Amino acid sequence: MSDPRISSIDTPPDPRALRRQRIEAARAELVAATERGAGGRQALRQYSHRMDAMIQQLFAEAGPLSQPVGVFALGGYGRRQLCLHSDIDILILFAGPIGAPDERFLHAFLNPLWDLSLTIGHHVREVAEGANLASDNDEFLLALTDARAVVGDATLLDQFAGGTEATKTAVRTLDALKGLIAARHARFNDTLYQLEPDLKESPGGLRDLFAALTIAKLTDPGLLGRGGSGPRALDDAEEFMLRVRSILHLEAKRHHNVLTHELQERAAEYLDYTGATPRQRVERLMGEYFRHARAIDRSLRWALKAAPRPIGPNLVRTADGIAFLEVRAAAEHPETWLAAFDAAIAGGCAVADDSLAMIQQNAARYRAEDFYPTKARRADLLRFLKPRPGLYAQLSEMHDIGLLGQLFPEFKAISSRVVRDFYHKYTVDEHTLLTIRNVERLTGAPSERERFSRLLGELDEPELLVLALLYHDVGKSRDDDHHVESARMAREMFDRLDLAADARATIEFLVVEHLKMSVAAFRRDTEDPEIVRQFAALVGVEERLKMLCLLTLADVEAVSRETLTSWREELLWRLYVDTYNHLTLSYGDEVINGGPSLTVELVRNRPADLDARDIEDFLHGLPRRYLQLFSPEAIYRHVRHAKTLGSDAVDAWLERQDDGWGLTVLAHDRAFLFSNISGVLSSYGMDILRGFAFTKADGLILDMFYFTDQERFLELNPEAEEKVVHRLKDVIFGRQDLVARLKSREEGAGRRHLPGFAPVVHCDNDSSRRYTIVEIVAENAIGLLFRMSRTMSESGCEVDLVLINTEGRRAIDVFHLTRQGNKLSAEQQRELTENLLRVLEGRP
Amino acid sequence: MKLIKSIVRPNKVDDVKNALEKLQISGMTVTEVRGHGKQKGHTAIYRGQEYNVSLLPKMEIEVVVPDTIVDAAVKAITEAARTGEIGDGRIFVIPVGESYKIRTGEKEF
Numbered sequence: 001m002s003d004p005r006i007s008s009i010d011t012p013p014d015p016r017a018l019r020r021q022r023i024e025a026a027r028a029e030l031v032a033a034t035e036r037g038a039g040g041r042q043a044l045r046q047y048s049h050r051m052d053a054m055i056q057q058l059f060a061e062a063g064p065l066s067q068p069v070g071v072f073a074l075g076g077y078g079r080r081q082l083c084l085h086s087d088i089d090i091l092i093l094f095a096g097p098i099g100a101p102d103e104r105f106l107h108a109f110l111n112p113l114w115d116l117s118l119t120i121g122h123h124v125r126e127v128a129e130g131a132n133l134a135s136d137n138d139e140f141l142l143a144l145t146d147a148r149a150v151v152g153d154a155t156l157l158d159q160f161a162g163g164t165e166a167t168k169t170a171v172r173t174l175d176a177l178k179g180l181i182a183a184r185h186a187r188f189n190d191t192l193y194q195l196e197p198d199l200k201e202s203p204g205g206l207r208d209l210f211a212a213l214t215i216a217k218l219t220d221p222g223l224l225g226r227g228g229s230g231p232r233a234l235d236d237a238e239e240f241m242l243r244v245r246s247i248l249h250l251e252a253k254r255h256h257n258v259l260t261h262e263l264q265e266r267a268a269e270y271l272d273y274t275g276a277t278p279r280q281r282v283e284r285l286m287g288e289y290f291r292h293a294r295a296i297d298r299s300l301r302w303a304l305k306a307a308p309r310p311i312g313p314n315l316v317r318t319a320d321g322i323a324f325l326e327v328r329a330a331a332e333h334p335e336t337w338l339a340a341f342d343a344a345i346a347g348g349c350a351v352a353d354d355s356l357a358m359i360q361q362n363a364a365r366y367r368a369e370d371f372y373p374t375k376a377r378r379a380d381l382l383r384f385l386k387p388r389p390g391l392y393a394q395l396s397e398m399h400d401i402g403l404l405g406q407l408f409p410e411f412k413a414i415s416s417r418v419v420r421d422f423y424h425k426y427t428v429d430e431h432t433l434l435t436i437r438n439v440e441r442l443t444g445a446p447s448e449r450e451r452f453s454r455l456l457g458e459l460d461e462p463e464l465l466v467l468a469l470l471y472h473d474v475g476k477s478r479d480d481d482h483h484v485e486s487a488r489m490a491r492e493m494f495d496r497l498d499l500a501a502d503a504r505a506t507i508e509f510l511v512v513e514h515l516k517m518s519v520a521a522f523r524r525d526t527e528d529p530e531i532v533r534q535f536a537a538l539v540g541v542e543e544r545l546k547m548l549c550l551l552t553l554a555d556v557e558a559v560s561r562e563t564l565t566s567w568r569e570e571l572l573w574r575l576y577v578d579t580y581n582h583l584t585l586s587y588g589d590e591v592i593n594g595g596p597s598l599t600v601e602l603v604r605n606r607p608a609d610l611d612a613r614d615i616e617d618f619l620h621g622l623p624r625r626y627l628q629l630f631s632p633e634a635i636y637r638h639v640r641h642a643k644t645l646g647s648d649a650v651d652a653w654l655e656r657q658d659d660g661w662g663l664t665v666l667a668h669d670r671a672f673l674f675s676n677i678s679g680v681l682s683s684y685g686m687d688i689l690r691g692f693a694f695t696k697a698d699g700l701i702l703d704m705f706y707f708t709d710q711e712r713f714l715e716l717n718p719e720a721e722e723k724v725v726h727r728l729k730d731v732i733f734g735r736q737d738l739v740a741r742l743k744s745r746e747e748g749a750g751r752r753h754l755p756g757f758a759p760v761v762h763c764d765n766d767s768s769r770r771y772t773i774v775e776i777v778a779e780n781a782i783g784l785l786f787r788m789s790r791t792m793s794e795s796g797c798e799v800d801l802v803l804i805n806t807e808g809r810r811a812i813d814v815f816h817l818t819r820q821g822n823k824l825s826a827e828q829q830r831e832l833t834e835n836l837l838r839v840l841e842g843r844p
Numbered sequence: 845m846k847l848i849k850s851i852v853r854p855n856k857v858d859d860v861k862n863a864l865e866k867l868q869i870s871g872m873t874v875t876e877v878r879g880h881g882k883q884k885g886h887t888a889i890y891r892g893q894e895y896n897v898s899l900l901p902k903m904e905i906e907v908v909v910p911d912t913i914v915d916a917a918v919k920a921i922t923e924a925a926r927t928g929e930i931g932d933g934r935i936f937v938i939p940v941g942e943s944y945k946i947r948t949g950e951k952e953f
Contacts, residue, residue: 525855527931567876571854571901577890762892775892812891 015061016115019054023116026050030084031250037271039246040239041081048073048080051088055113056151062109066102068095070152071109074123078146079210081242084249085256088113089121089143093156097126119255127156130163138176145173145214170218170310178304181211192293196264199245200257204293206241208300209234215303219310220325227306228299237292243271244289259289311343323352331358334366335377338384338407341398345390351397360401368496371407378497381407385463385470387456389444392437399429408470410489413477425560428476434558435469439550451573452553455546458807464503465547467493468510469554487511501631509544510551517552521575522568535575536582540628542805545583549576585767585775587625588801588816602627607636610643618642621696623801629692638702641666645700650729654721660689660708663724669699670732672790674799677703679738679786680728683745685711688785691804705804742783757810759840763829771800771816772824774832778840780811791839792817795832797824845952846914847938850905851877852925856933857903863920864905867913873906881934902933908940 026047033043052073059071074089076082092109094102106124113120123140133141147157161169185203188194192204200206212234216223225231247267248256259267261282268281273288275281308316314325314336322343324330330337337359344351372378385391398404405412414428424431439462442453456462471493475485490511494504516538524531539545553572557564592599599619603612618639619626630638641651650667665677674693681688691705714720730736759778767773776788789799792815801816819828838844852860857874864872878899888897909917918935926932943952 523855523858525853525927527853527929528927565876567878567901570878574888574897574901577888581889760892762889762894764889775889777892 016112019057019112020116022050022054023118026054027084030246034084034243034246034250035270037243037247039250040243043246044082044242045080047084048077048082051077051082052150054116055090058109058112059151061112062105064101065105066099068153068156069093069102069105070154070156071150072147072157073150074121074143074147076146078143078148083242083245083255085119085252085254086249087119087121087255089123090150091123091125091144091147091157093153093160094124094126095153095156095159096128098124125160127159128163130160133161133164134168134172138180141169141173141176142180142214145217146210167310167312167315174215174218174307174310177211177214181208181300181304192297193290196258196260197289197293198258199241199248202293204290204297206238206245209238209241209296212296212300212303215300215307219307219316223303223307224299228302229295230299233292233295234299237295240288240292241296244285247271311347312339315339315343317343317347317349318352320352320354321350322347323355324358327354327358330355331362334362334370335373337403338371338377338380341394342380342384345384345388345394348390351394356397356401359403363402363406366406368407368409372497375498381497382463382467385466387436387439387443387462387466389440391440391466392433395436396433399433408493410474410493411470413489414474417476419476423559423563426558428473431558432470432473435472435551435554436466438554438557439465439469442550449553449569452550452569455576456550459546459550460543461503461506464506465510465550468507468514468547468551471507472511472514472551472555483512483514486514506544506547510547513538513548514551514555517548517572517575518556521552521571526571526575526578532575532578532582533586536579536586537624539579539583541625542580542583545576545579581767583625584803584814585764585773587623588771589769590624592619592622592624592627599627602632602635605632610636610639614639614643621698622694622702626694626702638664638666642700642702650732652725652728654714654724657706660706661686661714663703663705663707665701665703665728667701667732669695669701669798672793673701673732674703674802675786675789675793676731676738677728678705678789679742679783680724680731681705681707682783682786683727683738683741684709684713684724685745685782687780687782687806688804689806691802693799693802693804695798695800703802738786742786745782759837761833761836761840763824763833765823765829768816770823771818772829774815774817774836776811776813776815776836776840778811778813780806780809784811784840785813787839788813788836789815791835792832795828795835796820797832845940845943846909846911847940848907848909848914848917848921849936849938850921850925850933851879851902851935852905852921852933853927853931854901854903856925856927857905859924860905860921863924864907864917867909867916867920869907869909869913869917871907875904875906877902877904881931900931908943 029050030039030043030047033039033046055071070093072078072091072093073080074091076086077089082088092106110120110122133144144161149157184201184207188198188202190203192202194202198205212224212228224234228234229237244259244267245257247270248259248263251263251266264282264285265278268275268278268285271285273281273284275284306319308318308323308325311317311322314330316323316325322340324336324340340351340355372381395404398407399411399415405415411429411432414432417428419428426434439456442449442456456465459465468490471486471490473482473486474489475482475487478485487508490507491504494507499507517535520526520531520535526532536545539548549572553564553569556568556572599616602619603615606612606615615635619635627635645651645666645668647668650665652663652665652667655662655664663677663681667673678688678691686707686709688705688707691703693701693703695701709715714724717723727736731738757779759776762775764773764775774792778784778788785804789802792799797817797819798821799815800818803814805812817824817832824832850860854876861872861874864870878901880898880900886897887894889895905921907917914937918937921935944950945952
């Protein structure tokens with residue numbers, strides 16, 4: 001070995017020799033402390049610090065960086081407890097993809113460390129890999145809990161960890177930790193009383209100590225202060241274990257952690273245990289060891305038992321229920337409170353008392369908007385209101401502590417409100433909350449009210465029903481017509497929640513009309529078709545009918561225990577069925593025929609480019625139902641397109657909807673038109689969920705399909721919308737054959753076919769004056785609509801009106817048909833039914 | 845003294861009650877019942893599937909009246925409950941042997 005003093009005169013100093021010199025000096029420092037019996041926390045911290053400096057120097061010397069890079073100490077090194085022969089675990093994080101210059105940097109950085117004979121455990125990652133953190137290996141996840149920046153861009157670690165939601169990572173880390181503890185303890189027969197214990201691995205050893213600290217860090221920093229052996233005992237145990245471990249490394253001259261009989265004697269000497277004989281000294285040492293091991297073991301068991309489970313940002317599940325980890329911090333963030341109640345519902349538990357107390361003390365400090373300041377928070381609130389078991393209990397809790405009235409200030413008006421009447425048994429606020437409980441009970445399985453439960457399951461936005469229930473009686477704070485006042489108060493909420501126009505209209509309808517169905521069902525002769533027709537005209541569409549039916553059921557049941565008898569249930573259900581049938585089977589007879597009352601608003605508010613005649617001509621002959629299905633803006637758009645539609649042209653356009661896509665087609669009727677449109681959508685794998693088809697007497701058709709794009713064809717391909725419309729026109733004009741393309745799709749889907757249920761085909765010549773109505777309930781499948789409507793067309797039928805609906809795996813479709821302008825005869829119905837069943841059952 | 849038992853459409857209860865009150869008949873028992881008459885219910889269709897509605901919701905109204913106003917009471921009930929359609933209901937007139945007030949044990953004639 002060259003003499004550095006000579007080389008400093010004659011040649012530049014050898015950097016490798018200088019580095020070795022520095023490391024040797026650091027090791028000598030640690031050895032000296034260990035020999036004094038002081039190789040504990042302070043000595044190890046000093047050694048870790050020296051190692052940091054070495055790494056910082058090598059990083060600086062490793063050459064230019066092509067992108068931000070950070071080096072982070074992991075595990076024991078991260079905790080600054082690097083022992084003499086410990087592995088040096090580091091994470092090298094690159095901001096972006098690792099390229100050739102980065103590889104060169106890595107070699108330049110790591111080679112000198114290996115030259116120093118250090119055992120390096122290194123992980124090289126890109127920041128983007130943080131997105132998969134929750135599925136990373138157990139040991140790496142645990143090592144990350146002690147990560148700290150050594151050199152380079154320190155922010156990269158946060159970016160890396162931020163790739164995965166922190167709670168998810170914490171839960172995964174805790175699960176990994178528990179698994180590792182159990183496996184490790186099993187290797188030691190689950191006892192800490194080992195004659196030759198492994199200071200690191202044995203039960204009660206250093207790994208258990210770090211496990212307890214990690215659990216506290218990930219769940220509740222104050223956890224170890226409330227149970228187990230206490231922080232002071234743990235500190236003492238750690239210091240003892242580290243001192244002894246340093247001695248083991250020194251004596252064994254390698255990474256060795258087993259306190260063998262021989263090493264017990266050496267450790268007792270280093271640590272100055274007294275005794276006349278080596279055996280006495282060892283007994284004292286081991287007595288001390290077991291005392292500390294028990295302290296660690298007790299704290300770990302406490303941590304495992306009492307640690308809350310992280311369930312969200314600053315939110316944990318404890319034995320008392322859902323709690324904020326940092327209650328004071330939560331008090332300043334009212335937008336986070338709802339998550340606690342949401343988690344309580346999800347977990348089937350309560351919100352912990354201390355968190356409830358905090359909310360009660362602070363709720364009045366905030367305005368309603370502070371609880372849902374962003375679009376995402378408003379969406380969270382709506383999601384929270386989806387009926388499910390536990391919603392009533394949590395809403396009641398929120399009401400009791402004053403939170404519900406802060407979220408919905410109008411609700412305060414009926415707090416403990418007493419309205420004397422012959423029927424109601426509860427205060428108005430409790431009656432309201434009970435209505436929500438009654439809806440909630442329909443979600444539990446199995447429900448005594450299976451038929452109503454199914455209606456609830458079919459709703460697209462059941463949270464709107466809950467919102468309507470919440471507001472249906474708030475107007476009872478005044479003695480006037482309460483439904484009018486309730487609606488006025490609800491409108492104030494609409495603006496705060498920034499609800500969509502459709503949602504506002506639905507809630508307002510339900511609030512204003514909330515008494516109408518009970519009046520019709522219980523006090524009118526529902527066997528009178530005129531009563532049903534009037535009620536159908538009031539509700540307009542099936543979704544509102546279902547909502548009003550459920551609202552009525554819940555409202556009547558919440559009046560008193562005795563109010564909703566099975567007899568009343570039956571009356572309500574019968575009105576629902578009759579109205580549903582009227583809406584779906586008889587609407588074809590009720591057309592817009594020139595009377596001004598239906599169209600006056602549309603004409604008055606028309607845009608400048610449309611004149612009254614355009615609108616009236618377009619609407620004339622369409623079922624009145626059309627007006628209830630489309631907004632004025634959509635109607636004006638239809639009018640515009642119809643106005644410029646050539647006699648042999650097809651006009652079609654696609655639009656993105658909330659949960660999928662919409663296709664609108666305007667054309668003059670031609671053979672197989674409906675089946676061709678539905679077939680084209682199916683040929684792209686689109687799943688048609690809802691739709692309508694209208695045919696006017698003058699032959700103009702308007703078809704509207706709502707569908708989901710399972711394969712994301714429209715989203716991923718920039719010109720996809722044009723392609724779909726182009727193919728649609730090619731198919732309609734006979735320039736392209738659809739059958740072959742659809743067949744391969746259907747065969748592909750058929751291979752994944754699940755056992756289904758028998759299809760139902762029902763023909764009805766009574767419900768409509770003009771049409772034969774064919775109701776089909778069948779298992780939803782690719783190309784189902786195409787096959788059904790094609791069969792109808794092939795049977796000589798004209799498909800004039802169609803309602804398409806999909807509920808789960810069931811397709812529920814209603815076709816209004818004629819044949820040469822007339823209803824189908826009994827024989828024609830039989831033939832059509834047989835043809836349809838053959839197609840639906842896949843028979844040849 | 846007669847017991848008049850009427851089975852009427854649910855929406856006709858208020859009309860029947862009002863008609864009986866005009867005859868100074870105020871004591872009555874109203875019960876929600878289900879049943880069918882000659883028409884034996886009917887077939888209903890929901891989503892293409894037929895099902896039998898054999899027991900229809902009806903209201904049963906019971907009043908006990910002196911023999912002298914039985915005819916008037918039956919007429920009042922009939923007029924109030926009639927729609928002219930199938931399913932309007934039935935009236936039964938049943939002799940009552942004796943009647944007692946439970947609170948006082950007093951026998952009524």
